[in-house]
Amino acid sequence: MAVIRPRLPRPASILVGKAARAVTKLRGGSGSAFPGLVVERLDPGFLASVLSQLPRGVVVVSGTNGKTTTTKMVVELLRGQGLKVFTNRSGSNFTRGVVASVLGEITPRGRLEADIAVLELDEAHAVHFVRAVAPRYSLLLNVMRDQLDRFGEIDTTAGMLRTIAEHTTHGVVLNREDARVARIAESLQDQEIRYFGLAPELRKHFPSDDDLHASNATLAPAELPEAEVTLTALGTQQGTFRLGTGENAEEISTELTVNGAYNTYNAAAALALVRQVLGGAIDHQALLRSLKEAAPAFGRGESLTVGGAPLDLVLVKNPAGFRLGLSSFSAEGVATMIAINDNYADGRDMSWLWDVSFESLAAQGVEMVSGVRAYDMALRLHYDGVPVRGVEPELVVALDEFLSRHPRTPRRIFCTYTAMLALRKHLGSYTEVEAFN
Numbered sequence: 459m460a461v462i463r464p465r466l467p468r469p470a471s472i473l474v475g476k477a478a479r480a481v482t483k484l485r486g487g488s489g490s491a492f493p494g495l496v497v498e499r500l501d502p503g504f505l506a507s508v509l510s511q512l513p514r515g516v517v518v519v520s521g522t523n524g525k526t527t528t529t530k531m532v533v534e535l536l537r538g539q540g541l542k543v544f545t546n547r548s549g550s551n552f553t554r555g556v557v558a559s560v561l562g563e564i565t566p567r568g569r570l571e572a573d574i575a576v577l578e579l580d581e582a583h584a585v586h587f588v589r590a591v592a593p594r595y596s597l598l599l600n601v602m603r604d605q606l607d608r609f610g611e612i613d614t615t616a617g618m619l620r621t622i623a624e625h626t627t628h629g630v631v632l633n634r635e636d637a638r639v640a641r642i643a644e645s646l647q648d649q650e651i652r653y654f655g656l657a658p659e660l661r662k663h664f665p666s667d668d669d670l671h672a673s674n675a676t677l678a679p680a681e682l683p684e685a686e687v688t689l690t691a692l693g694t695q696q697g698t699f700r701l702g703t704g705e706n707a708e709e710i711s712t713e714l715t716v717n718g719a720y721n722t723y724n725a726a727a728a729l730a731l732v733r734q735v736l737g738g739a740i741d742h743q744a745l746l747r748s749l750k751e752a753a754p755a756f757g758r759g760e761s762l763t764v765g766g767a768p769l770d771l772v773l774v775k776n777p778a779g780f781r782l783g784l785s786s787f788s789a790e791g792v793a794t795m796i797a798i799n800d801n802y803a804d805g806r807d808m809s810w811l812w813d814v815s816f817e818s819l820a821a822q823g824v825e826m827v828s829g830v831r832a833y834d835m836a837l838r839l840h841y842d843g844v845p846v847r848g849v850e851p852e853l854v855v856a857l858d859e860f861l862s863r864h865p866r867t868p869r870r871i872f873c874t875y876t877a878m879l880a881l882r883k884h885l886g887s888y889t890e891v892e893a894f895n
């Protein structure tokens with residue numbers, strides 16, 4: 459029987475795409491959107507033709523919170539096992555962003571030198587992606603009330619994740635602690651289903667969107683399936699994980715480079731996916747080493763050094779995520795800034811800030827509030843009795859003032875997505891900030 463080889467992308471689309479990417483970068487852009495749009499118009503089958511070359515196929519990571527950091531962890535764990543991994547490193551999680559990332563690595567002849575692709579995908583865009591490129595594995599993290607103006611009601615987002623799972627050909631990893639994600643298993647047939655989860659005593663530290671409203675949507679503990687990886691203990695930049703189920707389970711503890719309880723739980727998700735992808739062919743010592751060294755993605759608990767003192771960037775974009783971010787870090791002895799934008803990528807409706815309790819910041823206060831919705835944030839803090847020492851909507855001006863007030867104090871900035879991008883760019887004038895183009 460003849461072997462059917464995948465169609466390589468058209469040379470003309472590669473040439474034009476690489477040129478568009480180069481021009482975009484020369485003009486100061488990230489190269490993440492426009493080149494991808496150009497190639498999608500020229501060659502709609504471009505992405506499918508490139509990714510079909512990979513011997514281990516495509517892995518998709520999606521969900522409301524944690525996609526970028528979890529994807530980065532999965533990539534580093536797989537590379538630690540000797541695999542060549544392609545990923546959309548810039549964090550641009552729309553299909554055209556993936557195309558732009560491919561253009562940065564594909565050869566002029568249309569070859570992508572990789573064993574496997576691990577792609578972070580926005581929930582809505584993933585639905586279109588999986589219909590064109592069926593992933594071999596998928597990891598579905600959670601469903602939270604996030605950007606209702608884009609995604610609609612929370613069950614609509616769950617439906618998007620279900621579509622991803624249904625188009626996955628081999629294995630699906632689900633968050634058993636999220637009722638909507640766990641129920642996706644009911645609609646799957648041939649896929650191997652695995653779960654990651656929490657020990658019962660840790661569940662209170664990871665509130666779901668429903669927990670904010672005392673809903674009964676959370677699965678009762680007796681109903682929870684066994685997890686392939688369970689986070690059993692939390693420490694300061696340390697986690698303990700139970701790997702496997704039943705008598706074959708083993709427990710490991712490791713220090714972590716990532717900050718925050720939520721990133722430790724992301725590590726459990728990454729471990730579960732990698733164990734499914736690799737099966738029994740795992741170098742456990744290399745796996746632990748990679749897990750320990752995996753760094754947070756940009757802006758997601760990222761720690762920089764500015765003027766000799768640490769500065770942490772913590773991305774916040776929905777009630778549960780902000781609450782978890784606040785509970786993951788002590789405010790004592792730390793100067794805090796909050797930057798809130800309401801641009802399209804952030805979500806227009808900022809009323810969700812009223813579902814977050816800021817009382818943990820009351821003792822130390824907030825040094826600076828900035829962003830498009832600075833005064834809305836300041837008002838919200840006032841109602842929780844949190845002193846605010848400065849309000850400046852202009853992010854660059856606010857950051858300069860914040861840093862000048864606290865040149866030697868540890869600092870932390872909670873920020874929405876577009877605020878984080880602007881702050882990181884300006885921080886480049888103070889210290890070395892890794893570029894993600």
